[in-house]
Amino acid sequence: MRRLARTWGTFALILGTGLATACSSGSGSGGTGDNAASLSTISGHVTAQGSGSVESGLAGQGTLGVTKTVRASALQGGQLSVVGSCDVSANGAYSIGVPADLNADIVLIEALDGSGHVVGSSILEATSHSSGGTVVAAPISTESSIEAKAFADLAASGSISAGDSVSVAATLHKVVDANVEAQVAAAANAGVDANALVHSVAKSALIAHKAQARALANAHATIDVQALAQAQITAAASLNESLDGTFSLDAQGAATASLAANVDFSASIDASVGASVSAGAYANTKAASSLSFDAAFSASLDAQTTGNATAKKSIFLGAQKAAKVEADATVTTLVNALTAKSASADSIALVKSAGVQLQADINVAADAKAIVTAKTKFLDTINKSAQLQFIGGFALDFAASIQGNFEASLGLCLQIDAGLSIDLDASLQVVGSVSCSLDNGKLDVEIDAKLNATFDAEISGYLKITNSCPTSGGGGKFTPVPPIPSFPWTPTFPTFPTSPTSPTGPGNGRPL
Numbered sequence: 001m002r003r004l005a006r007t008w009g010t011f012a013l014i015l016g017t018g019l020a021t022a023c024s025s026g027s028g029s030g031g032t033g034d035n036a037a038s039l040s041t042i043s044g045h046v047t048a049q050g051s052g053s054v055e056s057g058l059a060g061q062g063t064l065g066v067t068k069t070v071r072a073s074a075l076q077g078g079q080l081s082v083v084g085s086c087d088v089s090a091n092g093a094y095s096i097g098v099p100a101d102l103n104a105d106i107v108l109i110e111a112l113d114g115s116g117h118v119v120g121s122s123i124l125e126a127t128s129h130s131s132g133g134t135v136v137a138a139p140i141s142t143e144s145s146i147e148a149k150a151f152a153d154l155a156a157s158g159s160i161s162a163g164d165s166v167s168v169a170a171t172l173h174k175v176v177d178a179n180v181e182a183q184v185a186a187a188a189n190a191g192v193d194a195n196a197l198v199h200s201v202a203k204s205a206l207i208a209h210k211a212q213a214r215a216l217a218n219a220h221a222t223i224d225v226q227a228l229a230q231a232q233i234t235a236a237a238s239l240n241e242s243l244d245g246t247f248s249l250d251a252q253g254a255a256t257a258s259l260a261a262n263v264d265f266s267a268s269i270d271a272s273v274g275a276s277v278s279a280g281a282y283a284n285t286k287a288a289s290s291l292s293f294d295a296a297f298s299a300s301l302d303a304q305t306t307g308n309a310t311a312k313k314s315i316f317l318g319a320q321k322a323a324k325v326e327a328d329a330t331v332t333t334l335v336n337a338l339t340a341k342s343a344s345a346d347s348i349a350l351v352k353s354a355g356v357q358l359q360a361d362i363n364v365a366a367d368a369k370a371i372v373t374a375k376t377k378f379l380d381t382i383n384k385s386a387q388l389q390f391i392g393g394f395a396l397d398f399a400a401s402i403q404g405n406f407e408a409s410l411g412l413c414l415q416i417d418a419g420l421s422i423d424l425d426a427s428l429q430v431v432g433s434v435s436c437s438l439d440n441g442k443l444d445v446e447i448d449a450k451l452n453a454t455f456d457a458e459i460s461g462y463l464k465i466t467n468s469c470p471t472s473g474g475g476g477k478f479t480p481v482p483p484i485p486s487f488p489w490t491p492t493f494p495t496f497p498t499s500p501t502s503p504t505g506p507g508n509g510r511p512l
Helices: 140-156 163-177 178-191 194-218 225-244 251-273 277-302 309-340 345-363 368-383 393-404 406-413 420-438 445-466
Strands: 023-025 041-045 069-076 081-087 093-097 106-112 117-125 133-137
Touching: 041 106, 041 225, 069 093, 069 420, 081 093, 081 140, 081 393, 106 140, 106 163, 106 368, 117 140, 117 163, 117 225, 133 225, 140 163, 140 178, 140 194, 163 194, 163 225, 178 194, 178 277, 178 309, 194 277, 194 420, 194 445, 251 277, 251 309, 277 420, 277 445, 309 345, 309 368, 345 368, 406 445, 420 445
Parallel strands: 023 093, 041 133
Antiparallel strands: 023 081, 041 093, 069 081, 069 106, 106 117
16 A cells, blocks of 8 residues: 555564575666666565456456466566566465676566466566665565556556656555555456556556656756665665565555555655755645646546446445555554654544544545545544644644545645635646547647646646645645746656557556
């Protein structure tokens, strides 16, 4: 579950026994990494976590029973090529031998059934930056499979430059959360083409990535790209090790541990950017990214399920189920955090009580908007509590980050004046429209300009809302920043081919 974090203690790394040893390494060198000393072994686990299906390549129930081998494919020179493979043990553990001089920033780990069909996958960042020995990959689950397939989709279309691969992977880790997993899996299980759904995630993640870059430019942030990439690499390694410890946990335990690990992941990356931009401005860049992804993905998903009432109902029920799990994980993680900060028993009891109400509100929700309203109510309860204010806004900011997208947080401010949302809504509708149009053509100069102008309008609309919040309305999340200045900056966007292309090796990506 993305956007949650391991801030409150180190989770034990639960390693399976009996790692398979019948492994092989393929040839592979070159790539974009700087460090020639690299790993010789990739270890990890195949799991049945998630609500996807092996038929669609999204893992989930039954994955362990059908997986026979696992292979590693490195992204080198813009293409994926197999660099190692291995049998899988009974508990899903594997240990893949790869070339000692492997020099690639991204490796995709794929679980294969007896016929060679990919049943699940995950992303492994920056093997070229490892000092040697063994590196741990994230467990293969439905969520990891969506991320990996989306990355392969972008790689196949030529949308990822060599320097952006780690950053794009980090964006996918952030935006693919329990809600996205639930919606994709539910739609796929209802008959919507899984590759098309993954394609929606891929192009929406790319839009989110570009939105944050535009917002950082407008904030006049000077980012050390190499330092940021290294921070993302380090954070990803820690995330993978933490997630690997969840492979044997039950669903709720895995969700809670995953929530905590992903919050830590985001916090580590945030810290690396903090010196380049003010806290308020950086919060705005994250909002631009999150809101852009939500708008793009929602519009694309809606277009794919038009006229399919069964799929739409399945998507909502899946999202509702995920929200319940997320709510429990949120309260547990927040209580653990407050306990670590020596909060009072009354404060902890208030959070637990608000969590019970959150669950009740989610249970009776009739649509996605009602779920967002339930989250808003939960955050509002915490925000208004004098018992929690002594922590200096910590509780609200932490809960808001755990809850995922910024819609619930914005809801606190929208209660002041609903009219303030008009500008933001208008720009987000344009983002959604662009997302849908990307299936029918290239991301050309005209669309580039439209997106840039839309991102600027989106941030302006967001600021109009957040600047209206009372001082205690949102802690650091709503720190006002000066109006966006005129900034003659135009990013270079990739060109999207109009005909399908395939990388060498695995990955059935579709061009954007």
